[in-house]
Amino acid sequence: MKSKITLKELAKLLNVSVSTVSKALHDSPEISPKTAERVKELAKLHNYRPNPVAVNLKKSKTGTIGVVIPNISNNFFARVLSGMEAQAQKHGQQIITYISNESLEREKQICDMLTSGFVDGVLIAVSEETQKKNDYEHLYALLEYEIPLVIYDRINIGLPTDKIGVDDEKSFYDATKFFKAKGLNKLGLASAIHHVGIGQLRIKGFEKAMESGGEAYKATSTKPAELKRKIRELVTSDRVEALLCTDFESAIMAARVAYEENVDIPRDLKLIGYIGKDVAEFLTPSLSYIEQHPQEIGSNAVEVLNKRLNGESQPGKFEEKIIATTMVHLESTRF
Amino acid sequence: MKSKITLKELAKLLNVSVSTVSKALHDSPEISPKTAERVKELAKLHNYRPNPVAVNLKKSKTGTIGVVIPNISNNFFARVLSGMEAQAQKHGQQIITYISNESLEREKQICDMLTSGFVDGVLIAVSEETQKKNDYEHLYALLEYEIPLVIYDRINIGLPTDKIGVDDEKSFYDATKFFKAKGLNKLGLASAIHHVGIGQLRIKGFEKAMESGGEAYKATSTKPAELKRKIRELVTSDRVEALLCTDFESAIMAARVAYEENVDIPRDLKLIGYIGKDVAEFLTPSLSYIEQHPQEIGSNAVEVLNKRLNGESQPGKFEEKIIATTMVHLESTRF
DNA sequence: CTGAAAGCGCTTACAG
DNA sequence: CTGAAAGCGCTTACAG
Structure with missing residues (x-):
């Protein structure tokens, strides 16, 4: 002993x-x-x-990074966390994980405890509720306490912080153009997140690409039953040739509607969605998706934070780093 | 400021x-x-x-719990973590997350840093490699440093620690009995984890239930191609009426084989697997699964650890807590 | 080259 | 009821 x-x-x-x-x-x-x-x-x-605690007290730092995750069951965030952990490891830093469950209340609690000095810096993806209610006071509080903040993934927020995410608009612009280049004319978009920032950007990318011609259809709703009904309409009445889904929920629902209506994917309907590789590959048929490179987002977030912590970033001047997305074609977009 | x-x-x-x-x-x-x-x-x-760092130094503790996770992309572990975080929150404790990526080497590194006193206690699910190589020295090292350890999920390991997991054997015993009670005779089992402890227990449950009669078939392999071939044989030649899958990989593969071979689930083949709700619900058809209640495993792990930390557990006497599993019937086991 | 002292921010037994 | 002192385990400017 x-x-x-x-x-x-x-x-x-x-x-x-x-x-x-x-x-x-x-x-x-x-x-x-x-x-x-x-x-x-x-x-x-x-x-x-x-003793790390003693060293930290002496150095007036903690050697830890706080990570706020809206929903760890979402594989995207799980993999972001994995990227962060690996990168923090390289710097000998520890990751303290906080899960907001998409709740503003919980996010406030977390930020509140964070102000008492548990961590040197914070990486956060803002919860959906926070975005909806547009209430960012708790994040400003963090900034007032001079705790460096990096916003990852959900970055279209007007906060004076470093940010790191993907180019949501371009990803769907490119995907739409891809279908058009293949000669498809009737294209549909499905979304359960049309009310939040990233959803709007993806939709915008779709719309921009459709400006040059073709018939655009949209099915959007936050209510599952309603969304399903609208998607069914697109698939059975409007008979869109391809469907772009902005999120996990709408993509899975589209696959299910096709299954229930005996619409053959990819013969009668091409499908692409913003869903994780982990599920995409295992569906039948497998579902083409937009790869966001979550681990890179994670490791880059840690890098950007450390630059700030080490005073290598210019005070008052913030970085916005964009990781390029990739289209991954599986069975559902086979021509 | x-x-x-x-x-x-x-x-x-x-x-x-x-x-x-x-x-x-x-x-x-x-x-x-x-x-x-x-x-x-x-x-x-x-x-x-x-200042928490100062308080901790004074109290000779850290107020943090180290959690070692083999693979965060596995939704099961993501949800376990979520349960831990919520419970730790209640005690004002922080969760420091370490991801071993199923690697013994990485696990050793993590344990090594843990011995220097970053955390008050550790919750660990041992990596696959560690189990295969049967090398637990690094865990004994933790114990020598008197850092309380709780093993979660992969608990059939002979270490003198508290443990918390599910009754793997019983879960598959019950599932097998269920199919037999429905009058099915030819039952198959598929596994990609027959070489690790939990896999063996699940298989044992299946075998025990089959002792009372019926034809038992098995497809096991760690190599995807080989496993697929064996499953295909079970489905097409042996024509099993139901297939029990011990893990995500084999379950998904079974669904895919059925899809490729045009075997109708559930009409021609019932399917149940040890897979997460998150994927199970979204497959077409949706896949019945064994719910392990990961969040409860997580919150219980924190509770057991805290009992130990607070001296409420008897030294040298260890708790082994079992969370009951539940069968969740979705489309793939519809009769 | 070595050590005494101050200090990081707190808590708590002890003296007054 | 209040405060001086010691101490948690370390680091570092300073004196010798």
């Missing part, structure tokens, strides 16, 4: 002062090579590790 | 000592009501929060 050994104990064993031990372990040039070696040897023998 | 105010500053403003302020804020009976009120008022005005 080895309990952790402290600097003080080490010093006593070596008959030197605590300062000498500390300096020796930090390769200070003040210390004689002979002493340094003695110290290091004993430290190694006892497997000495500085 | 309010920077955090300290006890010392508060004391100066009030013309009292630091100790008085501290005691007043902790409702110490030593302090006069009048002073207490003055202190609290000013503290509130300045929104004073004790």
Whole structure:
């Protein structure tokens, strides 16, 4: 049962002062090579590790990053977190995870505790409710406490912070153009997130691409039953040739409507959605999707935060980094 | 730009000592009501929060729990984490997340840093590689440092720690009995995890239930192509009437084989798998599954750990808590 | 080259 | 009822 050994104990064993031990372990040039070696040897023998809490107190930092995630069940966010963890690891930082469950109330609580100094910086994807209610006071509070903030994924928010996300508009612009280039004329869009920022951007990309011609149809609703009805109409009455879905819910619903209506994908209907690789690959047929590279978003978020923490970013000047999306074609867009 | 105010500053403003302020804020009976009120008022005005790092140093604890997750993309673990976070919240504890990516090497690194005192206790689901190589030294190291450990989910490991998981054997025993009660005779089992503990337990449950009669078939392999071939054989040649899948991979593969072979689920083949609700519901047809209640596993893991941390558990005596599974019937087991 | 001292921000036993 | 002092485990400017 080895309990952790402290600097003080080490010093006593070596008959030197605590300062000498500390300096020796930090390769200070003040210390004689002979002493340094003695110290290091004993430290190694006892497997000495500085107490991180004490080091942090001394350095007035915590060595941790707070990550606020709206919904961890969403594979996208799970993979973002994975990217963050891997990157933080490289810097010897710890990730403290907070889950807001898309709730403004919970997000406020989290930000409140964050202001008391648990973390050096915060990475946040703002909850849906927060966006809807347009209430960002708690985030401004964080900024007032001089806790660096990086907003990831849901970045079309007017906060003076660094941001990192994907080009939502372009992704759907490109996808729409792709179908048109293949000769399709009647294109549909389905969305359960038309009321939030990223949804609007994706829809905008679709609309812009349709300006040059073709028939555009849209099915949008936050209510599952209503959305399903509208999608069914697009598929059975309007007979769109392809459907672009802005989110997981609408994509899965489109697949289900096709299944129920015996519409053959991809023969009668092409389908592409903003859904995760994890599910997309396993559907029958497999569903083409827009890859957002969540791990990269995660690792980049940590990088941007660390730049800020290390004073490598210009104060008052904020970075907005965009990770390019990729279309991944599986069975549902086979021509 | 309010920077955090300290006890010392508060004391100066009030013309009292630091100790008085501290005691007043902790409702110490030593302090006069009048002073207490003055202190609290000013503290509130300045929104004073004790620096958690300092408090932790003083108390020789960290207020954080380390969680080691093998694979965060697995929705099961994502939801376990969610349950842990919610429960930790209630105790004012922070969750530090580490992702081992099913790698023994990574797991060792994580445990190594954990021994230096970042956390008060650790919740871990052991990686697949660790189980295969049967190498638990790094976990014993944690125990030697007297860092309480709770093993969750993958619990059939001979370590002297508290454990929390589900009754894997019973879950598949029950599922098999269910099919037999419905009059099915030819039952198949598919597994990509027959080499790890939980896989073996599930298979054992199946086998036990089949002892009382019926034809049992098995398709097991860690190689996707081989597993697929074997499942196809079960479905097309052996014509099993129901297939029980021990894991995500085999379940998805079974669904795909049926799709490719035009075997109608559930008419010609019933299917049940150990897969997450998140995917199960969205497949076409939707896939019946065994609900493991991941959030409960998570919250219980935190509870068990805290009991240990608070000295409410008997030293040397370990708890093994089992959360009951539930069969959730969706389209794939419709009779 | 080594060590005593101050200090990070707190808590608490002890003295007054 | 209040405050000075010690201490949690470390780091670092300063003195010797």
